[in-house]
Amino acid sequence: MKIRLNDVVKTFDTFRAVHGVSLEIESGELVALLGPSGSGKTTILRMVAGLEYADHGHIYFGDEDATDIPVRDRGVGFVFQHYALFPHMTVAENIAFGMKVSKVKRTPEAIRDRVEELLALVQLSGLGERFPGQISGGQRQRVALARALAVDPRVLLLDEPFGALDANVRRDLRRWLRKIHDELGITTLFVTHDQEEALDLADRVVILDKGNIVQEGTPEEVCRAPQNAFVMKFLGDANALPATVRDGKAYVQDIAFDAPDLKDGPADLLFRPADVSWRESGDGVPAQILRVLDRPDSRRVLARTTGGQSIEFDTAPEFPHKKGEQGFLDIRRPRVYATT
Numbered sequence: 001m002k003i004r005l006n007d008v009v010k011t012f013d014t015f016r017a018v019h020g021v022s023l024e025i026e027s028g029e030l031v032a033l034l035g036p037s038g039s040g041k042t043t044i045l046r047m048v049a050g051l052e053y054a055d056h057g058h059i060y061f062g063d064e065d066a067t068d069i070p071v072r073d074r075g076v077g078f079v080f081q082h083y084a085l086f087p088h089m090t091v092a093e094n095i096a097f098g099m100k101v102s103k104v105k106r107t108p109e110a111i112r113d114r115v116e117e118l119l120a121l122v123q124l125s126g127l128g129e130r131f132p133g134q135i136s137g138g139q140r141q142r143v144a145l146a147r148a149l150a151v152d153p154r155v156l157l158l159d160e161p162f163g164a165l166d167a168n169v170r171r172d173l174r175r176w177l178r179k180i181h182d183e184l185g186i187t188t189l190f191v192t193h194d195q196e197e198a199l200d201l202a203d204r205v206v207i208l209d210k211g212n213i214v215q216e217g218t219p220e221e222v223c224r225a226p227q228n229a230f231v232m233k234f235l236g237d238a239n240a241l242p243a244t245v246r247d248g249k250a251y252v253q254d255i256a257f258d259a260p261d262l263k264d265g266p267a268d269l270l271f272r273p274a275d276v277s278w279r280e281s282g283d284g285v286p287a288q289i290l291r292v293l294d295r296p297d298s299r300r301v302l303a304r305t306t307g308g309q310s311i312e313f314d315t316a317p318e319f320p321h322k323k324g325e326q327g328f329l330d331i332r333r334p335r336v337y338a339t340t
């Protein structure tokens, strides 16, 4: 089922949470809505679900205007971070619940078979008789997904489903979710504020800031070609140095970087910690090492330029230089954005 949002606006009292968002999610695609807290992700998801109405614009399910489709007929399955399972029902009863109240009548045997099938799908066979309090948080979220899948949704909406779990469990669950998505191919909209989660999982990532889409594209496109400083900073660690653009070059303390598309004026030079090398001599940006931090497979160096800017960069664990040493920063793959 293809979903299309066309110039959708949502205002709460006087606060505009979503500003004219247009977006297409192809049938079978897994799209992540990614953005900081308050950027409008959940509001967009709730409008697709029919739990909230747009003030302006339209949402289409296939060719049909969703406004005309009642919530229970939209064929939407949800998993929310805090959408708790019913604590007094067993795991199997939780999964069966939607099938029992559905308009589609199923025999008790058909429901039992489907519950077994779903338990196997979410790798929880044998745990059907447990209560939610007797399984782990990660297992509970897998049950929540099985419950959402039970009624054969056409669209799956996931709002920070792994938000409350610790980092390792989250990583396992998102790889697992991607596998299930590849098996079932249900159109899925996934909300997260975790960049790595979005990049790991999604076919396409939609980045939001203050209710606007600031960039959308494949994980590769948004990582390799961030269209503005917000996206560059939001997607990972980024260093920033003030620069001045003159005749297609951005100058930082007399060192020139290519900036062919920018007009003359103030700009920011942004670059990743992995794209900096330390030189004892040469023509990089002069700096001094402030601290060297050890990581399991690398070293993170904190330095300060002679202009007073803090810079962080990553090196091999063998990096021999120490606090207080002076040298030069060789910056690769910088991106230059006009100062806004």
Ligand SMILES: Nc1ncnc2c1ncn2[C@@H]1O[C@H](COP(=O)(O)OP(=O)(O)OP(=O)(O)O)[C@@H](O)[C@H]1O
Pocket (backbone or CB within 6 Å): 012, 013, 015, 017, 035, 036, 037, 038, 039, 040, 041, 042, 043, 044, 193
């Ligand atoms: N029912 C409501 N009444 C008033 N304001 C609301 C309501 N729901 C959301 N908002 C506001 O709309 C903005 C967007 O909220 P939304 O929950 O969509 O953001 P989000 O990107 O999902 O954030 P988070 O990651 O924190 O969940 C926020 O500023 C929020 O306070």
